[in-house]
Amino acid sequence: MLDKARIARELGLARSAMTGETRIHMEGDSRMIIEGHAGLLEYTGGSIRVRAKGMLLHVEGEELMMEALTAEDLIVVGKIDKILLLKPEER
Amino acid sequence: MDRLRGTVTVLLIGRLPPRELNRLAESLSLQDVRREKVGTSMRLRTEDFNLLRHLLRGSGLKVRILRREGLPFVRVKLRHRAAFLVALLAGLMVVWGLSQTVLEVRVSGIHDEGMKRQLLEFMVSLGAERGAFRENVDPRAIEESVLRSFPNLTFASLHQRGVTLDLFVVEAVKPPEIFRRDEPVNIVASCEGLITKVTVLSGTGWVRPGDTVRQGQLLIQGYDPSSGSVHANGEVYARIWQTGSGEAELYETLRVPTGRVHERMVIKCRGFELCLFQGKAPFGDYNLSKEGGFLLDGLYLPIAWEKQRFAEVELQLRLRPEEEVRRQAAQRALTDALNLVPSGARIVDKRLEYSKIGEEKLAARLTLESFAQIGVPVQDN
Numbered sequence: 247m248l249d250k251a252r253i254a255r256e257l258g259l260a261r262s263a264m265t266g267e268t269r270i271h272m273e274g275d276s277r278m279i280i281e282g283h284a285g286l287l288e289y290t291g292g293s294i295r296v297r298a299k300g301m302l303l304h305v306e307g308e309e310l311m312m313e314a315l316t317a318e319d320l321i322v323v324g325k326i327d328k329i330l331l332l333k334p335e336e337r
Numbered sequence: 338m339d340r341l342r343g344t345v346t347v348l349l350i351g352r353l354p355p356r357e358l359n360r361l362a363e364s365l366s367l368q369d370v371r372r373e374k375v376g377t378s379m380r381l382r383t384e385d386f387n388l389l390r391h392l393l394r395g396s397g398l399k400v401r402i403l404r405r406e407g408l409p410f411v412r413v414k415l416r417h418r419a420a421f422l423v424a425l426l427a428g429l430m431v432v433w434g435l436s437q438t439v440l441e442v443r444v445s446g447i448h449d450e451g452m453k454r455q456l457l458e459f460m461v462s463l464g465a466e467r468g469a470f471r472e473n474v475d476p477r478a479i480e481e482s483v484l485r486s487f488p489n490l491t492f493a494s495l496h497q498r499g500v501t502l503d504l505f506v507v508e509a510v511k512p513p514e515i516f517r518r519d520e521p522v523n524i525v526a527s528c529e530g531l532i533t534k535v536t537v538l539s540g541t542g543w544v545r546p547g548d549t550v551r552q553g554q555l556l557i558q559g560y561d562p563s564s565g566s567v568h569a570n571g572e573v574y575a576r577i578w579q580t581g582s583g584e585a586e587l588y589e590t591l592r593v594p595t596g597r598v599h600e601r602m603v604i605k606c607r608g609f610e611l612c613l614f615q616g617k618a619p620f621g622d623y624n625l626s627k628e629g630g631f632l633l634d635g636l637y638l639p640i641a642w643e644k645q646r647f648a649e650v651e652l653q654l655r656l657r658p659e660e661e662v663r664r665q666a667a668q669r670a671l672t673d674a675l676n677l678v679p680s681g682a683r684i685v686d687k688r689l690e691y692s693k694i695g696e697e698k699l700a701a702r703l704t705l706e707s708f709a710q711i712g713v714p715v716q717d718n
Contacts, residue, residue: 286355286358291372312367312369315367315368316362317359
């Protein structure tokens with residue numbers, strides 16, 4: 247089986263470009279960019295649950311809003327208090 | 338970009354499960370998705386709105402438009418406000434027109450006000466004046482014309498700074514007079530006087546200290562016994578007397594305001610005058626003061642207004658104080674005498690005499706005594 251992560255490292259590419267893993271980018275505690283998500287599972291003003299590759303992302307905070315939502319990308323803004331990465335067995 | 342294409346903010350009333358939101362996100366670009374009390378609000382592009390309604394068909398959700406933003410909606414609004422649009426366009430055209438118009442013409446680089454006025458008048462004749470369109474002003478052509486027409490200028494540069502035309506000029510420095518040694522020249526007296534000192538550098542001296550000379554008399558001849566005709570050179574100092582006179586009125590006429598005033602407004606246009614409201618002043622003697630300006634500051638419309646104020650006065654004859662009359666006559670005599678004194682002269686004495694002319698005037702006669710170099714070169718014919 248191909249080790250995509252190693253190929254990406256050898257070629258100097260972003261790992262997520264080869265593996266299809268979800269990329270998470272934070273700007274302080276008020277903005278979070280999630281690239282390559284696999285679908286929204288729950289959304290309220292206090293929490294957002296998003297399916298990512300091989301895990302589940304749980305964001306908690308206040309006045310959470312989705313600044314942008316497409317089939318692949320999601321930008322969450324608001325006062326982010328907690329981020330949890332849950333493995334399938336932890337759900 | 339969204340502003341140009343237009344966006345719609347909608348409220349989806351009812352329960353919108355995440356599964357439905359994922360389905361919408363696959364086809365639409367959703368922005369500012371927010372949970373509200375009665376549903377979910379989101380912003381999307383105008384062209385996606387119909388697709389949203391199509392996707393929500395059968396979901397039981399109601400769609401309410403909260404806000405429309407962007408150029409397409411502004412355009413629709415303006416379509417119903419034609420008068421506003423026309424006024425806006427007219428305003429923009431006026432602003433554009435004024436920005437393309439010359440509002441001020443200046444001349445810099447020289448201090449002589451007369452010369453400045455001449456240059457401004459010349460520029461007007463070339464079309465560079467207030468109210469002219471900037472596009473019609475050719476700076477290079479004007480600079481060349483100015484240099485051709487004013488030989489005392491060595492440099493001219495016309496700059497357009499916004500709505501201002503600034504002509505910068507530099508005056509030529511006159512070269513010193515060339516002293517030609519081979520030219521036969523005599524030195525003669527510029528005025529009458531008593532010679533006090535003679536210094537001959539070249540030529541033959543014809544006067545000595547103590548001699549009295551008249552204006553134009555030969556002082557140093559451009560001739561040398563050994564070499565013939567020469568350029569006479571030297572200085573001749575003399576004691577000279579210049580007399581000036583001046584007069585002053587013993588009586589003066591006072592114009593005492595009576596308090597009666599008459600005002601009228603005059604409209605002027607290309608030599609024509611139109612009096613508004615009132616006619617001529619009903620007084621024999623009056624002081625007239627004027628105040629006025631141009632309509633629209635003279636741009637395009639050569640129509641001027643003038644407010645004229647006639648204040649009636651009563652003429653009264655009064656004997657002036659003697660000291661004041663003497664001082665005025667003496668001052669005028671001094672000015673007259675100083676005009677006759679050659680430049681560089683050193684005044685050593687003065688004598689002032691007064692005399693009455695009839696019953697109306699006092700005359701002053703001032704004689705100035707000074708030392709001066711009175712020799713001036715003239716060509717030997």
